[in-house]
Amino acid sequence: MNFEWIQIPYALWTLLIITVYALFIMAIMQKIGARVGGRYGIPVYQNYIDLVKNFALRSHITHGIMFYLGPVFRLTGGLGLILFVPTIYGSVMHQNFHYSGDLILALYFIFFGTLGMALGAGESGHPHAAIGVSRGLAQVTAAELPLALAVFSISLQYQTLNITEIVAAQQGSIFNWTLFTNPLAVLAAMFGFVGTMMRAPFDVFLAPQEIPTGPPTEYHSAYLALMQTNRVVFPVAKTIIYMNLFFGGATNWGAFALKVFALYFVSVLIGVVMPRFRVEQSIRFFLKWGLPVGILAILAV
Amino acid sequence: MKDMDKSFKKDTETEFPLREELRPHQVTAPDGQVIEVDPLQDYFCQEPPKVHRKSYVRIVEDFYNWARAHSLWILGFGTGCGAIEMRPLMTPRFDAYRYGIQWRATPRQANLMVISGYLSVKTLKRAIRAYEQMPSPKYVVGLGSCTINGGMYWDSYNTIKRLDDYLPVDLYIAGCMPRPEALLAGFMDLKKLIRKGQGEGANKYAENFDWYKENQKAVIKDWDMPDYNW
Numbered sequence: 001m002n003f004e005w006i007q008i009p010y011a012l013w014t015l016l017i018i019t020v021y022a023l024f025i026m027a028i029m030q031k032i033g034a035r036v037g038g039r040y041g042i043p044v045y046q047n048y049i050d051l052v053k054n055f056a057l058r059s060h061i062t063h064g065i066m067f068y069l070g071p072v073f074r075l076t077g078g079l080g081l082i083l084f085v086p087t088i089y090g091s092v093m094h095q096n097f098h099y100s101g102d103l104i105l106a107l108y109f110i111f112f113g114t115l116g117m118a119l120g121a122g123e124s125g126h127p128h129a130a131i132g133v134s135r136g137l138a139q140v141t142a143a144e145l146p147l148a149l150a151v152f153s154i155s156l157q158y159q160t161l162n163i164t165e166i167v168a169a170q171q172g173s174i175f176n177w178t179l180f181t182n183p184l185a186v187l188a189a190m191f192g193f194v195g196t197m198m199r200a201p202f203d204v205f206l207a208p209q210e211i212p213t214g215p216p217t218e219y220h221s222a223y224l225a226l227m228q229t230n231r232v233v234f235p236v237a238k239t240i241i242y243m244n245l246f247f248g249g250a251t252n253w254g255a256f257a258l259k260v261f262a263l264y265f266v267s268v269l270i271g272v273v274m275p276r277f278r279v280e281q282s283i284r285f286f287l288k289w290g291l292p293v294g295i296l297a298i299l300a301v
Numbered sequence: 302m303k304d305m306d307k308s309f310k311k312d313t314e315t316e317f318p319l320r321e322e323l324r325p326h327q328v329t330a331p332d333g334q335v336i337e338v339d340p341l342q343d344y345f346c347q348e349p350p351k352v353h354r355k356s357y358v359r360i361v362e363d364f365y366n367w368a369r370a371h372s373l374w375i376l377g378f379g380t381g382c383g384a385i386e387m388r389p390l391m392t393p394r395f396d397a398y399r400y401g402i403q404w405r406a407t408p409r410q411a412n413l414m415v416i417s418g419y420l421s422v423k424t425l426k427r428a429i430r431a432y433e434q435m436p437s438p439k440y441v442v443g444l445g446s447c448t449i450n451g452g453m454y455w456d457s458y459n460t461i462k463r464l465d466d467y468l469p470v471d472l473y474i475a476g477c478m479p480r481p482e483a484l485l486a487g488f489m490d491l492k493k494l495i496r497k498g499q500g501e502g503a504n505k506y507a508e509n510f511d512w513y514k515e516n517q518k519a520v521i522k523d524w525d526m527p528d529y530n531w
Contacts, residue, residue: 038393046372046401053372056365057412058353058503059437061346128407208377212406220409220436 003097010093011083017094017253018082019229022236023047025261029268036272047232054225063124063218070120071219071226077113078234081106085241088256089167089249103161106241107151110196113230114140117215124218132214135279136205142283142290143195143202149294150189154245156301157182163241167249178246184297186246191290193242193267195282197235200271202282210276239263317523345527350507353437355498362498369412369438370495371401373488376411378431381418382478383444389481402488408434413491416468418478419447419460422520425467429517432468433530437503440491443473444484452477466516469502469509 027044034041062068084102088094118137121129157178158166170176179186195202206214216227239260243249247263250256277285325339356362379387390397391404405411408431420428432441443464446452451462464470471494474487494500506513518524 034396034398039396040399041396042398042403043401049368049401050372052365052368053412056368057436057438208404208406213410216410217407218409224410 007097011096014087014094014096015079015082018087018236018240019233021257021260022232023051025236025264026232028261029264032265032268033272047228051225051228054220054228055222057221060221060223066119066123067218067223068120070117070123071223071230073116073120074113075226075230075233077109077111077116078230078237080109080112081234081237082240084109084163085237085244086164086167086249087240088253089164089171089244089251091251095164098162098164101161102163103151103155103166103245106163107148110147110238110241111140111144113234117227121215121218126217128211128213128217129215131211132205132217136215139202139205139279139282140196142286143192145192146188146286146290146294147192147196149291150185150192150297151245153185153188153294153297153301154178154182156298157185163244167244170248171251174248177248179248182297182301184293184300188290188294188297189242189246190266191286191293193238193263194270195286195290196238197264197267198231199235199267201274201277203271204276204279204282207276235264235267236260317525319525323525341525341527345530347527347529349510349529350433350437350503352504352507363496366496366498366500369500370492373402373413373440373491374405374411375402375413375415376408376431376435377404377406378408378414378428379417380420380424380428381445381447383415383417383447386444386478386481386484387415387417390484395481395485397485397488400485400488400492408432409436411435412438413440413442414468415442415444416448416464416470417444419445419452419454419457420464421460422522423459425461425517426521426526429467430526430530438500439503440471440495440500441468441502442487442491443470444487445479446475446477449473449475461520467513467520469505469513471500471502 024044024047027042027047031041031044083096084098084105086095086098114137118133121133154166155161158169160166166178170178174180198206200207204210206216216224219227240256242263243256243259247259250259323340325337328336328338330336356365375387379385387404389395390402412435414428414432414435416428432439441464443449447454447460448464448470451457451460454460455462461467472487472491474483476483479487491500514528
């Protein structure tokens, strides 16, 4: 890992672009969902206003230190994920920080926010939050299993834990993508993808229509604004990882926007078609269908 | 007009025993430690609401008010028959999401409380608790004539007549029932009020806190909660 100070402003600039893009794409996805339901949907700029509004609220109450730190940890998970993954491959400005083991760190960051959130929401003392946390953790853990197996599979395939090297190995032709060289791993990872995107049918633990909003029940004003930011940034961050690991990465912002949109759209498409699963149903789904594919992916390498 | 006629008067003779779960009791922790719990003291914040000042810089406050106006989050809490008029607003026919109006499931994330129709004394208690848990600045819209003067329930023994005596109302939408179009028009008017900086109901509530509490306690018979429900 070679570090230069100029990388910090570069990384912040990348974060800003991704956040703005993520707020926009989230609104687009919400609009798509609304159109499927026959509605017109929110304006594309609505998420920006909601964010400003939540920061503008005047009362902030706290339930303790962990209640403060919960949204911070959550956002750290999303931002950390971006910071240690090359956003634009080969770009000097948007390459971000990377070192030889960053794939393991990325896996950790995917789970980090969820754990921080669990501690924060737990301290709020609200029973809905506690129930939402236990359901959410159970489901996310089950959904991460196929992803972890797929990651092992491709790290065996490419003989590296460095995301940049994995992206580099996929350059040249579309048939160099992991999608074509190791389709089983991609399939297993897609189970984890739809399972952790916080969208239907796997969002029963935080859907407002179920046990009211789950973990964020007690969160409001600036805390909620932080979590909203993460809610839009984290799925995009995860999509970037998938793009890098399985779909050849992106060499410019155009390819980035296109690939992230297409990948994000997979989970939205499944979400608007399928009704929500209960938690035990989705856990069973991941263990029954996701896990065997993941094991096959490892055996097949 | 006051809800203080003979039939409505609070029964001060009868003792209303505190609910079982709200009485002081002992809890034994898993490690054997015995903890004394007084729910009314321990489960709620005792601090009265305070007046939140506006931003010092005019243009910042205007910007905030603009954002507040265009992002109204309604608490999904229906009190009377008017709640049925809010459903078409969420669905394709009227689709209020177009105007930045969304519904939230928890009072902590809501800014706007729509008292949809008549409010029985029992529901008033819940409405007060939900209102006090909402973050400031918060707005109350009274929907239907029941919230203005009692409407067709004006001589009912169990519904309040003037919502404004119990919660600071920003806007009334008159009618029995007002149609969803009227609601949309009302929300647009509320947006104008907020942008003008007149949506200061939460501060009004904090300033006149004693008066509101007096009115609330005059009708709620079993007041088994602290004065302020944070």
